[in-house]
Amino acid sequence: MESTDGGDEERTTKGSAWDLPDLPTGTLPPHIQLQKTRVVCNKEAPTNTENVQYAGAYAAAGVDNTVRLDDFRENFRVEVIKLTEDDMEFDLIGLDASIANAFRRILISELPTMAIEKVLIANNTSVVQDEVLAHRLGLIPLNVDPRLFEYMSENDTANEKNTIVFKLHASCAKGGSRITVKSEELKWLPNGSEFLLAKGNSASNQDSKQKTYTSFSCSQDSLPEFADNPIAPKHADIIIAKLAPGQEIELEAHAVKGMGKTHAKWSPVATAWYRMLPEVLLLKPIEGDEAEELVKKCPVKVFDIEDIGRGVKRATVARPRNCTLCRECIRGDGWEKLVALRRVKDHFIFTIESTGALPPEVLFTEAVKILEDKCERVITELS
Amino acid sequence: MEHGSEKDPANATFSLTDEDHTLANSLRFCLNQDLRVNFCGYSIPHPSEARVNIRVQTTGDRAREVLKDACEDLMSRSQHIRSTFEQAVADYKNQQGPKPMDSD
Numbered sequence: 001m002e003s004t005d006g007g008d009e010e011r012t013t014k015g016s017a018w019d020l021p022d023l024p025t026g027t028l029p030p031h032i033q034l035q036k037t038r039v040v041c042n043k044e045a046p047t048n049t050e051n052v053q054y055a056g057a058y059a060a061a062g063v064d065n066t067v068r069l070d071d072f073r074e075n076f077r078v079e080v081i082k083l084t085e086d087d088m089e090f091d092l093i094g095l096d097a098s099i100a101n102a103f104r105r106i107l108i109s110e111l112p113t114m115a116i117e118k119v120l121i122a123n124n125t126s127v128v129q130d131e132v133l134a135h136r137l138g139l140i141p142l143n144v145d146p147r148l149f150e151y152m153s154e155n156d157t158a159n160e161k162n163t164i165v166f167k168l169h170a171s172c173a174k175g176g177s178r179i180t181v182k183s184e185e186l187k188w189l190p191n192g193s194e195f196l197l198a199k200g201n202s203a204s205n206q207d208s209k210q211k212t213y214t215s216f217s218c219s220q221d222s223l224p225e226f227a228d229n230p231i232a233p234k235h236a237d238i239i240i241a242k243l244a245p246g247q248e249i250e251l252e253a254h255a256v257k258g259m260g261k262t263h264a265k266w267s268p269v270a271t272a273w274y275r276m277l278p279e280v281l282l283l284k285p286i287e288g289d290e291a292e293e294l295v296k297k298c299p300v301k302v303f304d305i306e307d308i309g310r311g312v313k314r315a316t317v318a319r320p321r322n323c324t325l326c327r328e329c330i331r332g333d334g335w336e337k338l339v340a341l342r343r344v345k346d347h348f349i350f351t352i353e354s355t356g357a358l359p360p361e362v363l364f365t366e367a368v369k370i371l372e373d374k375c376e377r378v379i380t381e382l383s
Numbered sequence: 384m385e386h387g388s389e390k391d392p393a394n395a396t397f398s399l400t401d402e403d404h405t406l407a408n409s410l411r412f413c414l415n416q417d418l419r420v421n422f423c424g425y426s427i428p429h430p431s432e433a434r435v436n437i438r439v440q441t442t443g444d445r446a447r448e449v450l451k452d453a454c455e456d457l458m459s460r461s462q463h464i465r466s467t468f469e470q471a472v473a474d475y476k477n478q479q480g481p482k483p484m485d486s487d
């Protein structure tokens with residue numbers, strides 16, 4: 001990394017063609033190297049934002065612009081910065097933006113989860129209309145591993161492998177005070193729906209049991225995955241509706257497996273994003289009052305002051321990672337000549353916030369697997 | 384799904400259904416990294432149709448093989464990313480491991 005940044009070169013240096021060596025040396029001149037590896041953030045607008053992907057882009061300089069698989073294997077690094085139950089921050093180093101972006105897109109829209117899709121409303125006298133209520137229910141994250149379920153297609157009947165049923169029955173007693181219905185009131189029905197289908201269409205096969213809206217062949221809580229891990233909303237305190245005295249809600253909610261590209265309620269992440277690593281350089285030593293001013297300019301405290309003896313204060317870049325690129329530090333006359341703001345093109349600070357169905361580290365591995373599956377599909381089609 | 388290569392197998396357009404920028408952009412990267420590729424690019428003809436066209440023009444090799452190699456390349460990269468990531472997470476958890484025990 002260090003050898004590739006051309007960092008000490010003054011930012012404004014433009015190499016002259018006359019200074020270039022006559023024969024290709026196998027290395028890029030520093031200003032081209034800078035263009036290739038850094039986004040440079042100037043006062044008006046960032047430059048060099050594009051990625052040079054073409055293998056022969058620097059053929060004239062005798063430089064091969066490919067990252068071969070072996071080199072990639074050697075140089076690619078992952079550093080976990082923070083990992084909690086729901087959030088994760090990690091660095092992906094030595095990767096092209098197209099691949100990092102593929103993971104982000106898959107995380108948001110192609111990783112399946114379970115979410116409430118169908119709501120059978122038996123009674124709703126609350127002020128929240130049926131469709132709004134159903135929408136609110138759909139957005140409640142469920143604490144269940146989607147990998148244990150199958151997709152339900154249009155012609156499938158709801159069974160224990162593709163549907164989770166919850167019931168909600170809340171009423172507010174007359175003469176009492178108002179109540180709040182929260183997600184904890186959603187009670188899992190491991191045996192499936194309790195609502196009976198209308199009699200008419202099942203007249204021919206007079207079973208001993210009347211048909212319901214689902215046909216479970218066994219109870220879900222008898223399955224080993226759920227026996228000691230009952231299915232419930234991830235958070236118990238999500239407000240669904242408020243009921244005034246005399247109002248009542250009675251419904252059944254059916255959750256199925258789906259993907260974020262169909263509807264955001266199936267997205268397993270609150271959000272997933274990345275940013276390139278900021279690089280803040282001081283082009284000249286900044287001392288005294290100027291140093292104090294610089295430290296004050298930055299709202300996220302990127303700079304610090306060090307004492308270099310004899311009471312001389314010099315600015316240092318202490319926390320470049322915090323930089324938000326607000327460009328406040330290069331505002332004003334002459335500051336652009338003192339501070340250089342850049343971003344490292346192949347270093348991504350990736351953040352995943354899970355909604356709770358799966359822990360964030362599992363989400364990322366699943367996302368990578370999906371990209372692998374996509375490649376495999378194309379390979380089989382081409383063979 | 385392969386078009387325009389009846390006469391010249393080195394230039395072809397591949398039409399992939401149910402794919403989008405996610406795969407096409409990463410594949411374009413991998414194709415660009417291949418020195419046999421003269422030109423490559425992709426387009427999504429219509430946003431409401433789940434389809435992406437990938438154009439591959441090579442210096443002489445069969446475009447179909449080159450695209451297949453790009454897929455394999457992307458797949459091996461992904462596998463490496465996955466194993467490196469899992470290792471990094473395991474290391475991080477090991478480092479953090481003793482903490483919860485210490486705190487009451």
Ligand code: SF4
Binds near residue numbers: 302324329330
């Ligand atoms: S761009 Fe903004 S956040 Fe970054 S160092 Fe300058 S003032 Fe601080």
